[in-house]
Amino acid sequence: MQDVTEPTDAPAGSDLRSLAGRSALVTGASRGIGLSIATELARRGAAVTITARKPEPLEQAAESIRAAVPGAVVAAEPGNAGSPEDRARAVATAAASTGTVDILVNNTGINPIFGPLMSADLDAVRKIFDVNVVAALGFIQECHRAGMGSHGGTVVNIASVAGLSSTGVIAAYGASKAALIRLTEELAAELGPGIRVNAVAPAVVKTQFAEGLLTAGEDVVASRYPLKRVGVPTDVAQVVAFLAGDESSWITGETIRIDGGMLAAGS
Template structure:
C-alpha cells in the first residue's frame, strides 16, 4: 500500500521541495497551505513528475481546520504515515515595538500549528502502529533571534518551543512514532532577500561549506527521516546550516 505524507506550508520553498521529494520517494502527498496558487503549483509539479497529491487550503493556526483536513486525508487514503509541520511565519519586530496580536499570531502559526496537526495525526499513527513526525524549527531557536528580519525574539521563541515539543513527544509517543525537528540555517529563498545580499554574503563566509543552503538540502534530510529503516532517530533537533560559526 502506498504511504501517505501530510505537509503543511507546501506552497513554496522548503515545503514545496519537501513535498516533491516525498512524492519522488513514493508517498502520496496531502498539501496544506494558505495560498491556493502556491499549493496548486506544487500539486502540478508533483503530478508532472508522476506523483500523487491532494490540496487543502487552510490557516494552519486553526485547530478545527486541522481536524477536518486530517479526517479528509484519512478518509481518502486510509492512513497517514508521515507528518511534516513546515508552515511558518517570520516576525522581525522587536520586544519594544511588537503588539499582543503580532506576538500571538507568530506563536500560533509557528508553534500551535504543530500541536494542531500532531494532536489529530498521532491517534491515527498509534492505531496503525507506525508513524513519523518532523517539525521545522530554526537555527534561531538555538542561537536566539538576530537582527535579520526573520528571526527576532517571537520567531525564535516559537521555534524553540518546537524543539521542546519534539523532545517531549518523542518520549510520549515512542516507541510507535518517531518525532524529530529540523533547524535550518539561512536557506536560499525569499529569506535571502529579507536579510539582504550583504548579510547573505557574511553568512556564507561564516559557514564551513561557504554557501547558502537550498530547499533541497532540507528536503533530502526530511525524506531520510521519513523513510530510513531501521529507525533509531527520535527526539532530535537536526541542525542543517553548513556548520555556521563565527569566522
C-alpha cells in the first residue's frame, strides 16, 4: 500500500518549457496559491507578470520566482483589483513582452466575513462580489481588449469548493465563488473557439488566507479528506498550468475540483 505523504511546497513542475513564448498575468500573486501558480508558469517558460495590492511583498514574490527559475522573465505591477486603472496597467505590463496576454489567472480573492448570511454585513458582501467576481470579469475584459480577443488565449479562474457545496461558515464567499464558476461557463460559451475559460475549485490549502479554516487543527481538517491531507499551493499550480497549456486544448467551461476527495466523500 502506498504511503500517504505530503509533497513539499517547493515548485516541482515540468521542465518541458511548454509555455515558452507566451505571456501570463497572475493576479493576487504576492504569496500562497498565486505565487505558486506564477512560479510554475515561469518554470514552463512563460513571461510572467504578477499583481497584488502591496508593492513590497509583490517585489519579494518576483524575486522568489527569479530565484526558483533562473532566467525567468518576471514583472511586478502593484495595484488594486477593484480599480479599472490598475487592472489596465497590469494588463499593459503583461502584454508588453509579446503584444498580448496569452494566459490570465484570476486568483485575487477576499473573504472578510465569516458566518451565516442572515447576519452578514451587506457592504462586506458587496465587496466580496466586487473583488471575487466583478474584478475577475474586468481583468478578462481588459485582456480581451489588449489582444487576447484577436490572438486567442486561456483564462483560469480560481474558484473554491465553497462554490460547489454549502459551508455555512464562509457563506458569502462561497456564493461569490459559485458566481465565478457560472461566469466561467458563460464566458467559455461566449469566447470560444479562440479563448478557453476554465476554473479550479480547491478545498483547504495551507496558506495564510486559509488560516481561519485550520483553527481546529490541520489533522482534524485532513481527516475529512480521503487523501488524508490538506492541500499545498503546488497542488493547485500544477492543475492551473495544465489548463493554461496546449495539453488541455479541448477543455473549456470546466471547473476542476482539487479537494483531496472531500466532495466525493460527502464531507
